[in-house]
Amino acid sequence: MELFDVYSLYDIEPVRGEGSYVFTADGTRYLDLYGGHAVISIGHAHPQYVSAIAEQVSKLGFYSNSVRNSLQQTLAEKLGKASGYEDYRLFLCNSGAEANENAMKLASFVTGRSRILAFSKAFHGRTSGAVAATDNPAIVSPFNATDKVVFCPLDDISEAERLLSTGEFAAAIIEGIQGVAGIRVPSDEFMKALRELTKKYGTLLIADEIQSGYGRTGKFFAHQYNGIRPDLITCAKGIANGFPMGAVLISPAIEARKGMLGTTFGGNHLACAAAIAVLDVMESENLMENARRTGEYLLERLSALSRCPAVPGAGQNGQGGTLPLLDVRGRGLMIGFDVEGSGSELRKRLLFEKKIFTGGAGASTVRLLPALGITTGQADVFINALTELLRNK
Numbered sequence: 063m064e065l066f067d068v069y070s071l072y073d074i075e076p077v078r079g080e081g082s083y084v085f086t087a088d089g090t091r092y093l094d095l096y097g098g099h100a101v102i103s104i105g106h107a108h109p110q111y112v113s114a115i116a117e118q119v120s121k122l123g124f125y126s127n128s129v130r131n132s133l134q135q136t137l138a139e140k141l142g143k144a145s146g147y148e149d150y151r152l153f154l155c156n157s158g159a160e161a162n163e164n165a166m167k168l169a170s171f172v173t174g175r176s177r178i179l180a181f182s183k184a185f186h187g188r189t190s191g192a193v194a195a196t197d198n199p200a201i202v203s204p205f206n207a208t209d210k211v212v213f214c215p216l217d218d219i220s221e222a223e224r225l226l227s228t229g230e231f232a233a234a235i236i237e238g239i240q241g242v243a244g245i246r247v248p249s250d251e252f253m254k255a256l257r258e259l260t261k262k263y264g265t266l267l268i269a270d271e272i273q274s275g276y277g278r279t280g281k282f283f284a285h286q287y288n289g290i291r292p293d294l295i296t297c298a299k300g301i302a303n304g305f306p307m308g309a310v311l312i313s314p315a316i317e318a319r320k321g322m323l324g325t326t327f328g329g330n331h332l333a334c335a336a337a338i339a340v341l342d343v344m345e346s347e348n349l350m351e352n353a354r355r356t357g358e359y360l361l362e363r364l365s366a367l368s369r370c371p372a373v374p375g376a377g378q379n380g381q382g383g384t385l386p387l388l389d390v391r392g393r394g395l396m397i398g399f400d401v402e403g404s405g406s407e408l409r410k411r412l413l414f415e416k417k418i419f420t421g422g423a424g425a426s427t428v429r430l431l432p433a434l435g436i437t438t439g440q441a442d443v444f445i446n447a448l449t450e451l452l453r454n455k
């Protein structure tokens with residue numbers, strides 16, 4: 063049997079990881095500024111994480127949600143404390159798409175409404191409801207397409223009000239920072255207004271923090287920069303450092319009903335052991351603060367690079383202009399920048415010539431989503447490699 067060929071692969075196979083590095087079988091080391099798509103939060107093969115999973119699987123790897131599982135409670139308490147949402151309740155599932163699916167379903171149950179407001183260029187996953195909230199026709203099949211989801215341009219407050227004022231919307235779903243769209247940070251004014259408008263028109267606000275959450279931006283959730291509290295918050299990716307897990311944080315105003323949501327694998331013993339280890343390491347190694355500081359450093363260095371002369375030694379506006387690097391943006395360790403020409407060509411050269419993994423988005427954007435413990439020294443290695451490539455060396 064062959065694999066169903068849906069991924070554009072690099073011809074490279076990491077077989078081992080350590081911190082912010084991965085290695086191929088021949089021992090070649092790669093600096094990982096992609097974090098396996100924002101998934102690696104505490105670093106590859108962190109010893110505390112490895113032993114927590116090994117110990118748990120040697121005791122009990124899985125039992126169903128028909129019995130008590132105190133690991134879920136431990137995780138809920140730690141997550142409440144780490145995120146500042148101690149009064150919310152936790153529902154555990156297996157992926158980001160599933161978390162969004164459950165959040166939208168919950169909003170529909172609670173409000174009795176069936177429409178969802180989503181935003182242009184958003185990405186919320188590939189299951190039926192989640193993909194319908196994504197306005198990329200290439201990934202929405204006729205089965206998934208629905209007029210129950212309506213799209214509004216990001217940052218367009220008056221269009222959001224026009225739609226919400228119909229009173230038809232169960233939820234508005236918005237990424238803390240849009241990731242797949244190429245790192246688009248919604249304005250503070252817009253996020254605050256959206257919170258107020260959703261309250262005013264009886265719509266629940268879902269913050270999709272699957273990529274932007276879990277400490278990546280330097281706060282636990284990106285929406286905490288806007289000083290708002292959504293009704294539902296979805297998490298996945300970094301939550302268990304690569305062990306599949308998703309979560310929905312649910313406001314105290316929403317009542318649970320038996321059987322309302324459910325899953326076989328969600329919140330299983332192994333996933334919980336992995337997620338508890340992640341929060342413990344994040345706290346003991348102060349990783350969120352490191353993400354804030356090192357992210358700021360990377361953003362500053364990238365911005366400086368965008369003003370740098372293309373020809374070394376030339377004046378800023380001298381012969382040859384500046385390096386072909388445009389529009390650096392992001393927060394903490396969720397960073398995007400555009401290049402003149404092909405972003406994927408640049409990423410290929412970074413990987414094969416400089417041994418550095420990065421992420422992409424669209425034709426010309428490079429995304430950086432490294433583990434939260436990345437050092438300024440590793441950031442410098444990247445900046446130097448990027449400078450050389452942009453100078454076409």
Ligand SMILES: Cc1ncc(COP(=O)(O)O)c(C=O)c1O
Pocket residue numbers: 157158159160162185186187188237241242270271272273274298299
């Ligand atoms: C913001 C956001 N939401 C949802 C998802 C879907 O998560 P998963 O692939 O775990 O289903 C992603 C994945 O990239 C994402 O970035």
